[in-house]
Amino acid sequence: MxxxxxxxxxxxxxxxxxxxxxxxxxxxxxxxxxxxxxxxxxxxxxxxxxxxxxxxxxxxxxxxxxxxxxxxxxxxxxxxxxxxxxxxxxxxxxxxxxxxxxxxxxxxxxxxxxxxxxxxxxxxxCGAVRDDAPLDMLTSGFVTGNGGMGHVAITTRNPDRMMAFWQSLFDARLSDSIRETIAGITLDITFLRFNERHHSIAVAATQEPNLDPIRTRVQHISFLSNSLDDVGSAFRRLKSLGYEMAHEVGQHPNDKEISFYALSPSGFEIELGCDALTVNEESWQVNHYQGISLWGHKPQKTGLISFLSLNGANLIQGLRSLRHKEFFPF
Ligand SMILES: [Fe+2]
Missing domain, CATH: 3.10.180.10 (2,3-Dihydroxybiphenyl 1,2-Dioxygenase, domain 1)
Structure with a gap:
């Protein structure tokens, strides 16, 4: 064979x-x-x-x-x-x-x-080590199974090569795409799946000029909770522990996931969500959406200073990214 x-x-x-x-x-x-x-x-x-x-x-x-x-x-x-x-x-x-x-x-x-x-x-x-010891968690559980652990979102200056990597190596399929404008920057986000999970990789790119506005390689990692109650409880726990929400609770238009984004200790975001739909290969249609959220996902800090510090830093990082070629293995 x-x-x-x-x-x-x-x-x-x-x-x-x-x-x-x-x-x-x-x-x-x-x-x-x-x-x-x-x-x-x-x-x-x-x-x-x-x-x-x-x-x-x-x-x-x-x-x-x-x-x-x-x-x-x-x-x-x-x-x-x-x-x-x-x-x-x-x-x-x-x-x-x-x-x-x-x-x-x-x-x-x-x-x-x-x-x-x-x-x-x-x-x-192939083959993870299994641990049968009971889970000791402050949540009813996470969705994994056939869809895997969640997803990662990656910014790139070269979306075609980034997508070709996942598609040609692992036979990823295109689920859909979203155009979003944040602080005057237009981002195109493309969602790729390896299995029933709507996406395991999201690829985000700015339109011309191709900047990478993010310091980290990965913009966010996402995990799926069992229920909305789990998402709400985690949201309240993180807030009371003093962690900042990059985006409070909201809903995405494509996979219908309800989620929030917290700033992790390393500065990139962790998304926690629930109720994301799974893809039926027989009936799935690739759509294009305007706007990353149906509702919500508002930043916790909306003042002028946090806007300037975040977007100023992003602009500097974006200009810096022009000096370096992005690495691709093929
Ligand atoms: Fe996400």
Missing amino acids: DNNKTELFNQVQLGYVVVESKKLADWRTFAEQGLGMHVAVDSDKEVSFRIDDQAKRLIIQHGPAEDVVAVGMAMANRQVLDAVLKRLEKLDVTVQQGNDADAQSRGVKALWYFKGPKGLQVEVY
């Missing part, structure tokens, strides 16, 4: 995300007491969280980046993994196999990794 012709749709999931931060204690408070996750590991090198029976889903490792440094892509089986590795070989991408310590640090049995778009490390694996 020619592995390169294997159809990978529905056999790939976003499995875990790795963040590098110096603020491990703050991350523990944010994710355990705020988002309501289960603490799986807490040491001076790492704090990691479970949201289901997978050993780790959100891994914060000690380091200076204050950014997402790796995403773990789960392959349904060894055949799918081999197909991806074969595609990478054909594309001349240097792939390394992680050692036992690497696998253990991710909560998987084995992994292969390479430098992905924007320098984000992409890790592929």
